Amino acid sequence: MNEQSRNPVVIVGGGFGGLAAARALHHLKGEVILIDRMNHHVFQPLLYQVATAALSPADIAWPLRTLLRAQRNVRIMMDEVRAIDRSARRIELRNSEPVSYSSLILSPGARHSYFGHNTWEQDAPGLKTLPDALEIRERMLMAFEKAERLKGTPEARDELTFVIVGGGPTGVELAGALAEIGRKAMTPDFPVLHQAASRILLIEGGPRILEAFPPALSSRAQASLESLGVTVLLNCRVHDVTSKGVMAGSEFINSAHVIWAAGNVASPILASLGVPLDSSGRVIVGPDLSLKEDPWVFVIGDAAHCLSAQQKPLPGLAAVAMQEGRYVAGIIAGCVPEGQRSAFRYRDRGILATIGRAKAVAQFGPISLSGVVAWLAWCFVHIFFLIGFRNRARVMFEWIWYYVTFKPGARLIYWKDRRINPQ
Amino acid sequence: MNEQSRNPVVIVGGGFGGLAAARALHHLKGEVILIDRMNHHVFQPLLYQVATAALSPADIAWPLRTLLRAQRNVRIMMDEVRAIDRSARRIELRNSEPVSYSSLILSPGARHSYFGHNTWEQDAPGLKTLPDALEIRERMLMAFEKAERLKGTPEARDELTFVIVGGGPTGVELAGALAEIGRKAMTPDFPVLHQAASRILLIEGGPRILEAFPPALSSRAQASLESLGVTVLLNCRVHDVTSKGVMAGSEFINSAHVIWAAGNVASPILASLGVPLDSSGRVIVGPDLSLKEDPWVFVIGDAAHCLSAQQKPLPGLAAVAMQEGRYVAGIIAGCVPEGQRSAFRYRDRGILATIGRAKAVAQFGPISLSGVVAWLAWCFVHIFFLIGFRNRARVMFEWIWYYVTFKPGARLIYWKDRRINPQ
Numbered sequence: 001m002n003e004q005s006r007n008p009v010v011i012v013g014g015g016f017g018g019l020a021a022a023r024a025l026h027h028l029k030g031e032v033i034l035i036d037r038m039n040h041h042v043f044q045p046l047l048y049q050v051a052t053a054a055l056s057p058a059d060i061a062w063p064l065r066t067l068l069r070a071q072r073n074v075r076i077m078m079d080e081v082r083a084i085d086r087s088a089r090r091i092e093l094r095n096s097e098p099v100s101y102s103s104l105i106l107s108p109g110a111r112h113s114y115f116g117h118n119t120w121e122q123d124a125p126g127l128k129t130l131p132d133a134l135e136i137r138e139r140m141l142m143a144f145e146k147a148e149r150l151k152g153t154p155e156a157r158d159e160l161t162f163v164i165v166g167g168g169p170t171g172v173e174l175a176g177a178l179a180e181i182g183r184k185a186m187t188p189d190f191p192v193l194h195q196a197a198s199r200i201l202l203i204e205g206g207p208r209i210l211e212a213f214p215p216a217l218s219s220r221a222q223a224s225l226e227s228l229g230v231t232v233l234l235n236c237r238v239h240d241v242t243s244k245g246v247m248a249g250s251e252f253i254n255s256a257h258v259i260w261a262a263g264n265v266a267s268p269i270l271a272s273l274g275v276p277l278d279s280s281g282r283v284i285v286g287p288d289l290s291l292k293e294d295p296w297v298f299v300i301g302d303a304a305h306c307l308s309a310q311q312k313p314l315p316g317l318a319a320v321a322m323q324e325g326r327y328v329a330g331i332i333a334g335c336v337p338e339g340q341r342s343a344f345r346y347r348d349r350g351i352l353a354t355i356g357r358a359k360a361v362a363q364f365g366p367i368s369l370s371g372v373v374a375w376l377a378w379c380f381v382h383i384f385f386l387i388g389f390r391n392r393a394r395v396m397f398e399w400i401w402y403y404v405t406f407k408p409g410a411r412l413i414y415w416k417d418r419r420i421n422p423q
Numbered sequence: 424m425n426e427q428s429r430n431p432v433v434i435v436g437g438g439f440g441g442l443a444a445a446r447a448l449h450h451l452k453g454e455v456i457l458i459d460r461m462n463h464h465v466f467q468p469l470l471y472q473v474a475t476a477a478l479s480p481a482d483i484a485w486p487l488r489t490l491l492r493a494q495r496n497v498r499i500m501m502d503e504v505r506a507i508d509r510s511a512r513r514i515e516l517r518n519s520e521p522v523s524y525s526s527l528i529l530s531p532g533a534r535h536s537y538f539g540h541n542t543w544e545q546d547a548p549g550l551k552t553l554p555d556a557l558e559i560r561e562r563m564l565m566a567f568e569k570a571e572r573l574k575g576t577p578e579a580r581d582e583l584t585f586v587i588v589g590g591g592p593t594g595v596e597l598a599g600a601l602a603e604i605g606r607k608a609m610t611p612d613f614p615v616l617h618q619a620a621s622r623i624l625l626i627e628g629g630p631r632i633l634e635a636f637p638p639a640l641s642s643r644a645q646a647s648l649e650s651l652g653v654t655v656l657l658n659c660r661v662h663d664v665t666s667k668g669v670m671a672g673s674e675f676i677n678s679a680h681v682i683w684a685a686g687n688v689a690s691p692i693l694a695s696l697g698v699p700l701d702s703s704g705r706v707i708v709g710p711d712l713s714l715k716e717d718p719w720v721f722v723i724g725d726a727a728h729c730l731s732a733q734q735k736p737l738p739g740l741a742a743v744a745m746q747e748g749r750y751v752a753g754i755i756a757g758c759v760p761e762g763q764r765s766a767f768r769y770r771d772r773g774i775l776a777t778i779g780r781a782k783a784v785a786q787f788g789p790i791s792l793s794g795v796v797a798w799l800a801w802c803f804v805h806i807f808f809l810i811g812f813r814n815r816a817r818v819m820f821e822w823i824w825y826y827v828t829f830k831p832g833a834r835l836i837y838w839k840d841r842r843i844n845p846q
Binding site for chain 1: 461462463479480481482484486488489492500501502518519552553554557564568572611612613813814816817820824828830832833834835836837
């Protein structure tokens with residue numbers, strides 16, 4: 001490490017994993033460079049609340065520079081990684097000179113996978129970033145405006161038909177939030193639209209939604225969604241997506257609003273590593289999260305294919321990424337050589353998913369929770385893990401406000417390219 | 424009015440004037456239609472705080488439908504007015520069928536005037552809408568990112584040179600806020616940039632800034648700006664704007680960021696009325712704010728050229744527009760015929776402008792205030808006039824947070840068309 005240690009530790013991606021790693025390196029003598037395309041860290045588990053107008057972008061995002069301002073050894077670069085040159089040990093960037101590294105932590109995250117049909121993305125946007133969330137929010141709000149104009153026509157019905165593909169936590173939370181906002185917040189603002197004008201369908205390819213949870217909780221979540229008016233289609237595969245709707249199983253569902261929450265594919269920059277990737281584009285890492293080919297290049301978070309103690313790949317959760325980030329930072333800070341590293345072990349603290357107001361499911365080890373108790377646990381955990389007093393106070397205030405008034409605060413249409421022509 | 428009264432009262436524009444008129448018509452038996460291009464009302468006096476990342480869009484904007492939800496006689500149309508056909512008494516819209524009216528209230532507002540040089544707009548955006556504010560916010564935040572990358576070059580200096588054209592309240596408030604944010608919030612996040620790297624120039628064509636205020640307050644405001652590091656250029660005319668900077672007087676100032684806050688021109692739809700307009704495109708209305716040619720078509724707010732008791736045109740203030748809206752609503756609700764209308768009188772309750780933290784100027788009748796007292800008055804008045812408990816609580820919280828921490832909350836770069844390439 002002596003010769004290398006003149007070069008900085010480079011972290012690619014300021015999500016949960018990258019940020020946790022940067023923070024865990026606060027005692028490191030050398031420089032740490034954190035590179036991200038965006039200037040902010042996003043609390044992804046609440047992104048669906050921005051997409052459904054319950055929260056504002058600034059409620060769940062923080063400038064990376066401010067988060068790491070006090071940490072003198074960290075330098076932030078807002079830039080896009082174009083390639084990783086392992087032989088030269090450096091990163092090529094879009095706008096800056098290449099950056100050399102002594103060790104490298106890759107946490108570039110994942111995008112939605114369209115199963116080889118990338119053209120579907122245009123008609124079925126996913127939800128991974130703030131621009132994604134604002135895109136969905138604007139489409140949802142414009143749908144009601146257009147439906148009112150087109151009242152009584154088949155187009156109006158299609159405008160208010162929302163199809164969500166993928167029954168994981170993102171899909172379930174989006175479906176629940178859309179159903180609630182449609183019925184409780186939007187309908188009173190559009191008196192000419194019929195109460196049941198808005199239809200929400202959740203399409204899942206497998207036999208149950210929330211497959212990471214025990215089957216009993218999946219059924220409870222499904223019942224909660226159905227009580228909100230969501231139609232859940234199980235064992236249903238999407239064969240095509242167009243601007244008119246989706247081909248789901250053998251039926252074509254007319255819908256102007258298809259949202260994609262199915263499957264992930266890891267960041268394309270991993271391909272430049274020249275190492276084996278799994279079918280989701282993730283790097284197959286060793287038990288210490290490093291490349292088999294390079295013990296000082298680590299991959300964490302959604303970009304890593306890492307096996308659990310039960311030999312199953314670890315799930316794409318914030319908790320996994322954060323623990324991985326801290327673990328890798330420990331190896332780097334301690335200069336632990338390859339042969340002396342203990343394997344990474346994920347400590348599962350539980351999983352939660354919310355369906356709507358006072359409706360959620362939670363699994364903490366052997367304990368299954370649902371209903372109000374799970375929902376309160378969900379609220380508590382999400383407030384707790386938000387960064388900083390300001391955002392906790394704002395989000396809590398917004399939730400209480402919404403709970404009491406059913407008037408989500410961020411129902412604004414201002415996306416630039418639609419300003420002139422709201423059609 | 425009998426034959427006409429089957430048709431609705433139509434209000435064009437949901438700004439201060441239009442919204443006040445709609446609310447004042449709550450007892451009207453007939454229908455009221457409010458048409459706006461956007462789905463929300465914006466509290467324009469705080470727009471500069473969105474542009475400087477202190478507040479989020481949802482802190483100062485509200486969906487029009489929700490604001491007027493309880494008022495059963497109001498219908499909202501989100502659409503763009505293409506023309507007003509006075510002979511047929513109807514409004515032509517971009518996306519909907521034409522709407523007929525019995526009486527018409529026009530409050531379409533104004534855009535910035537580039538004194539015949541409309542091509543300057545691209546390099547010198549103005550600040551009238553939420554998209555404008557987000558555009559300026561993003562440019563400001565990207566400037567620091569680029570300057571860090573270009574450190575030490577002349578381009579870096581130009582990136583951090585902000586030129587604001589126009590020394591009215593908008594220009595003064597923007598200049599003060601930019602100076603404060605640059606020094607207190609951004610510099611700690613960019614340690615490689617020199618403390619004084621950011622330059623802010625405020626260019627005013629007349630002999631003093633804030634010309635609506637007494638001269639003593641103008642000087643105090645200028646001294647406050649200068650204490651924040653703003654360079655104020657008086658009696659200085661802008662002859663050209665390019666992507667490289669501005670030609671101000673006989674000097675070319677290199678700047679990548681020119682913001683336009685000088686002069687207004689009323690909405691172009693007023694031209695379709697076929698009535699005389701003043702040099703700013705405003706309709707010259709009678710003492711009852713109606714057209715001389717048509718007693719049931721009223722023009723209010725920034726779109727109206729209306730003389731005060733002192734025979735001077737009324738200023739473009741929220742208070743003027745709101746009083747005009749209520750006055751016109753009274754005439755329509757009371758079906759007051761042309762000859763029996765008392766002239767509109769503006770009741771001046773005072774003017775305020777803030778320069779920065781604990782710095783402001785205020786004029787209430789004969790009383791001039793400056794410094795902390797004026798600033799507290801400014802805070803109180805702006806919180807008071809915000810609509811609703813939620814926004815008051817949020818804005819107050821953000822201000823206190825910013826006052827204590829100097830970390831404005833909304834420093835996020837996510838504008839869509841720059842997502843891929845942050846260059």
